[in-house]
Amino acid sequence: MxxxxxxxxxxxxxxxxxxxxxxxxxxxxxxxxxxxxxxxxxxxxxxxxxxxxxxxxxxxxxxxxxxxxxxxxxxxxxxxxxxxxxxxxxxxxxxxxxxxxxxxxxxxxxxxxxxxxxxxxxxxxxxxxxxxxxxxxxxxxxxxDAMTAKRPVTALNKRREAYADGDTDLSWTRLTLWRAALAAALDQPPYDKVTEAVVTGEASSASTELLAGWLAYALKCPVRRRTNKGPGIVSVRLERKAGAVVLERPDGQTATLDQPNQPTRRLALARRKLNECLAEELRRLDPDDVYADTLTKGVPKLDAKAPAKKPTASKGRS
Incomplete structure (x- = not known):
C-alpha cells in the first residue's frame, strides 16, 4: 500500500x-x-x-x-x-x-x-x-559506498581523513567472502609466515585497495597493489616459504584457490549485490574495528612504487 x-x-x-x-x-x-x-x-x-x-x-x-x-x-x-x-x-x-x-x-x-x-x-x-x-x-x-563515486579510491581516502567510530563503507562489505577464503587458507598447514603479498584488481576498485590494506595490516608484510582491467578484484598472491597461496577470480564469478601440496579448489565468489551488503552491515551496530584499522593504518602502508599496468575499459567495480 x-x-x-x-x-x-x-x-x-x-x-x-x-x-x-x-x-x-x-x-x-x-x-x-x-x-x-x-x-x-x-x-x-x-x-x-x-x-x-x-x-x-x-x-x-x-x-x-x-x-x-x-x-x-x-x-x-x-x-x-x-x-x-x-x-x-x-x-x-x-x-x-x-x-x-x-x-x-x-x-x-x-x-x-x-x-x-x-x-x-x-x-x-x-x-x-x-x-x-x-x-x-x-x-x-x-x-x-565509495564505488558510486567518480574516483572510488580517492573517495575512500577522503573517508580515512574524516573517519569516526561507526563509519563503514560497502566497498569493505564486498570483501567478506575474500577475507574468509584467505583466512581459511592460512589456517591450514604449513603455517609459514607470509613474506609478501600482491593484490591485483582494477585501478578504480576501492575494494581492491581495502583488501590490500587489510593484508598489510593483518600480516605485517609488504603488500603490492597491481592494476588490470578487472572486473573488480582479480587475484591475491601470498608468498610463503613452502609455496604461494593464490586466490584468483578472473571473471567476477568463480575463483580458484591454489595452495602447496593441495589440489586446486573452485570457490563461488560472485560479486555481491547491494541488498546483500546492506543486510550484512545492518547486522552489527557497534564500530567495526577491523575496518577502522584497515582504512587508517593498513591502506597507508601500501607500496606506492608497486608496478602497475595501465588500466583498460572495465566492466564495473567491486
Whole structure:
C-alpha cells in the first residue's frame, strides 16, 4: 500500500502511518532499527528496493530523505509505503524543499522508532565528515559506498581523513567472502609466515585497495597493489616459504584457490549485490574495528612504487 501526502508535516505523516498499519492488520511487527537513507530522486528506487530486501532480515523503519531545491519556501512532501510495497518495514519517502532541505534532521528525528538504534546510509555523494553531518550525528552507524563515486579510491581516502567510530563503507562489505577464503587458507598447514603479498584488481576498485590494506595490516608484510582491467578484484598472491597461496577470480564469478601440496579448489565468489551488503552491515551496530584499522593504518602502508599496468575499459567495480 502506498499513500502520498503533499505539503504535509511530520505529525500528519506519523498519524497516517499509524492508521495504515492498523487498517492493514500489521501492528505487531517488531522493528529493530531505523534506517535513514539520504539520496537523490533519480537513484532512490533501487536503493529502496535494496533496503526492503535487507529489512526481511532486519525489520526496520526506512526513512528516505530526497535532496531537493533549497530555494523557495519550506515544503515537505511524503510517500508512505507499508505491506507488500515495503518488505518487512515501514518506508517513508520525504522530499524536502526550501530551508527545510538544509535541516533534514528536523523532519527525521520525529519519525525515528523510539529506543531503537539509528543507521544512516548515503548511497552516493556523502558529506565530507559523516559524524558531523546533521543526519550522521543521530546515527550509531554511518554507511557510504565509495564505488558510486567518480574516483572510488580517492573517495575512500577522503573517508580515512574524516573517519569516526561507526563509519563503514560497502566497498569493505564486498570483501567478506575474500577475507574468509584467505583466512581459511592460512589456517591450514604449513603455517609459514607470509613474506609478501600482491593484490591485483582494477585501478578504480576501492575494494581492491581495502583488501590490500587489510593484508598489510593483518600480516605485517609488504603488500603490492597491481592494476588490470578487472572486473573488480582479480587475484591475491601470498608468498610463503613452502609455496604461494593464490586466490584468483578472473571473471567476477568463480575463483580458484591454489595452495602447496593441495589440489586446486573452485570457490563461488560472485560479486555481491547491494541488498546483500546492506543486510550484512545492518547486522552489527557497534564500530567495526577491523575496518577502522584497515582504512587508517593498513591502506597507508601500501607500496606506492608497486608496478602497475595501465588500466583498460572495465566492466564495473567491486
Amino acid at each position: 502506498i499513500v502520498t501526502l503533499s505539503d504535509t508535516t511530520t505529525s500528519a505523516i506519523d498519524r497516517r502511518l499509524t492508521e495504515m498499519r492498523h487498517s492493514g492488520g500489521a501492528v505487531a511487527l517488531g522493528r529493530v532499527l531505523s534506517l535513514v537513507v539520504v539520496t537523490s530522486p533519480e537513484e532512490s528506487e533501487p536503493v529502496i528496493e535494496a533496503a526492503n530486501d535487507a529489512s526481511r532480515e532486519h525489520p526496520c523503519r526506512v526513512i528516505v530523505v530526497l535532496t531537493g531545491e533549497k530555494r523557495g519556501r519550506s515544503r515537505l512532501d511524503a510517500e508512505i509505503r507499508v505491506g507488500g510495497d515495503a518488505g518487512a518495514s515501514d518506508v517513508i519517502v520525504m522530499r524536502l524543499s526550501g530551508e527545510l532541505a538544509a535541516h533534514p534532521d528536523s523532519v527525521v528525528v520525529p519519525l525515528l522508532l523510539a529506543d531503537a538504534p539509528v543507521v544512516a546510509y548515503w548511497p552516493s555523494n556523502p558529506p565530507a565528515d559523516l559524524a558531523d553531518d546533521p543526519i550522521g550525528r543521530i546515527a550509531q552507524r554511518r554507511i557510504t
